[in-house]
Amino acid sequence: GAGVSQSPRYKVAKRGQDVALRCDPISGHVSLFWYQQALGQGPEFLTYFQNEAQLDKSGLPSDRFFAERPEGSVSTLKIQRTQQEDSAVYLCASSPDLRGDTEAFFGQGTRLTVV
Amino acid sequence: AQKVTQAQTEISVVEKEDVTLDCVYETRDTTYYLFWYKQPPSGELVFLIRRNSFDEQNEISGRYSWNFQKSTSSFNFTITASQVVDSAVYFCALSGGATNKLIFGTGTLLAVQP
Numbered sequence: 001g002a003g004v005s006q007s008p009r010y011k012v013a014k015r016g017q018d019v020a021l022r023c024d025p026i027s028g029h030v031s032l033f034w035y036q037q038a039l040g041q042g043p044e045f046l047t048y049f050q051n052e053a054q055l056d057k058s059g060l061p062s063d064r065f066f067a068e069r070p071e072g073s074v075s076t077l078k079i080q081r082t083q084q085e086d087s088a089v090y091l092c093a094s095s096p097d098l099r100g101d102t103e104a105f106f107g108q109g110t111r112l113t114v115v
Numbered sequence: 116a117q118k119v120t121q122a123q124t125e126i127s128v129v130e131k132e133d134v135t136l137d138c139v140y141e142t143r144d145t146t147y148y149l150f151w152y153k154q155p156p157s158g159e160l161v162f163l164i165r166r167n168s169f170d171e172q173n174e175i176s177g178r179y180s181w182n183f184q185k186s187t188s189s190f191n192f193t194i195t196a197s198q199v200v201d202s203a204v205y206f207c208a209l210s211g212g213a214t215n216k217l218i219f220g221t222g223t224l225l226a227v228q229p
């Protein structure tokens with residue numbers, strides 16, 4: 001497809017379960033970002049990659065969160081031992097470069113509900 | 116630290132009215148960029164406009180216009196002759212000069228009534 005694709009669109013997890021969220025960026029885009037959006041809030045930065053290198057993971061809320069992009073294209077955000085406070089929409093974005101003025105293209109997000 | 120504040124939580128207007136969305140930002144960067152994104156019910160964030168810190172010229176693009184004032188750290192966004200399809204959550208965002216990592220405000224829900 002032409003846009004950023006995320007799967008699954010919806011995920012319900014039992015507390016304590018591990019989940020993996022997938023992001024397919026726009027082909028050729030160097031940069032990939034993950035954001036977390038709680039209900040009624042703006043997206044908050046989690047981490048970003050330039051190709052396969054994870055350059056900033058300062059936004060990951062705990063060591064239960066892990067992201068990878070091994071071949072510089074598809075990325076996976078993994079959450080271990082999910083907790084109720086992890087319930088949110090996880091947005092992925094990609095852009096052709098990391099310049100400050102470059103717009104990011106967002107996917108539709110994965111809505112994670114932890115019960 | 117960087118911060119974006121959108122004081123308006125919800126705005127309701129009638130179709131064809133003009134509406135202005137407010138945004139105030141904080142940053143210590145001398146070079147930075149400001150963005151407006153739209154989030155319709157489908158969920159994806161759609162880029163609308165961008166402004167850099169060294170160009171305060173205000174512009175109009177179709178029904179959209181923006182007013183950037185460094186003196187008050189504000190970047191307000193106006194939709195002229197609003198339409199029902201404009202109903203969405205609008206986010207103001209800030210990036211520093213080094214990367215396009217975005218700091219978002221909390222969003223303004225715009226409801227345009229027919």
